[in-house]
Amino acid sequence: MTEPHNHPGNPPGRDHTGRWTDLERPPLGLRALRRGLILPGGLWTSLDVVEATGSTNTDLAARAAGGAPEGAVLVAEEQTAGRGRLDRRWSAPARSGIFFSVLLRPGPGVPAERLGWLPLLTGVAVATGLARAAGVDTALKWPNDLLVTVDGEERKAGGILAERAGADAVVVGVGLNVSLRAGELPVPTAGSLALANAVSLDRDTLLRAVLRSLERWYGQWRETGGDPAASRLQEAYAVGCATLGRRIRAELPGGRELVGGAVAVDGDGRLVVATDDGERHPVAAGDIVHVRGA
Structure with a gap:
């Protein structure tokens, strides 16, 4: 979209049209975000903020089909039909979170079988960025x-969804x-960053990081x-993965289940589960339930 509407005398990049239903949740500063992220020679080539949309992944995939270049970023102040894995819905109050998608075109130098690492890579990137910011x-x-962690318990505060968008593009949503x-x-x-006692809830700062x-x-x-090994991604993911070392139940496609210890993430990004009979099973897709510590 274009810049948020501003009245004379008001700071640029902020919405001052009376739509602040919650003064603790100001809108994102579009101009400042663009200045800080769209840099010569950098990955990010465009950044747009919309007040509301069904799904930033869906919208950005449409742009990808129209030939949008790599590095396009689409952010929504509110997602009304955000999607997770297995087409599950994700919604939250306006300006209460960070909801964005990025368009990536890894090119012929990255084999198609390694694209499955993109959601894991994004998880590592988000976690390291939030640790700093x-x-x-x-x-x-x-x-x-x-x-x-909220009150000593692990809670889900976010999710990632990567989807192919044509022959050479991937849209990753967070x-x-x-x-x-x-x-x-x-x-x-x-959970949320607020409930986890984050030192900053400034969404501009968090999104930039x-x-x-x-x-x-x-x-x-x-x-x-x-x-994943040469880039140190596999190592970083293993360090930050709460699933490894846990006893888990994997609910697999087709209604099957697999129970055992999560012992590794292999070179293809699959979770390796060691069952009680000593067999190791690579899991490429499935719902994982953390049963208890190893």
Whole structure:
């Protein structure tokens, strides 16, 4: 969209048209975000903020089909039909979180079989960015959940969804609960940065930190041809993954279940589960339930 409407005398990049239903949740500063992120030679080529949309992934995939270049970023102040894995819905109050999608075109230098690392890479990037900007230890639940600790319990505060968009493009979406209060949580087991006692809830600061971190990790991964070991992505993911070392139940496609210890993430990004009979099973897709510590 274009710049938010501003009245004379008001700071640029902020919306001052009376739509502030919650003064603790100001709108994002579009101009400042563009100045800080769209840099010569950098990954990010455009950044747009919309007040509300159904799904930033859907919208950005449409732009990808129209030939949008790599590095396009689409942010929504409110997502009304955000999607997670298995087409699950994600919604939150306006300006209570960070909801964005990025368009990536890794190119022929990255084999198609390594594109499955992109949601894991994004998890590492978000977690490292939040550690710096929010002072929150964000753990990763395989394959795409972002966990924070609230009152001594792990809770889901965000999720990641990567989708192919044509032959050479991938759209990666991130939804992160920032200022949600306990009474606003979609389910009691959810969390937010506020509930995890983050040192900053400034969404401009957090979004800049996450996108800069994503640019670094993506550049490093692409330079190595998407090699998760050479780029140190596999190592970083293992360090930050709360699933590893746990006894888990994997609910697999087709109604099957697998119970055992999560022992590794292999070179293809699959979760390796060691069952009680000593067999090791690589899991490429499924819902993972953390049963207990190993």
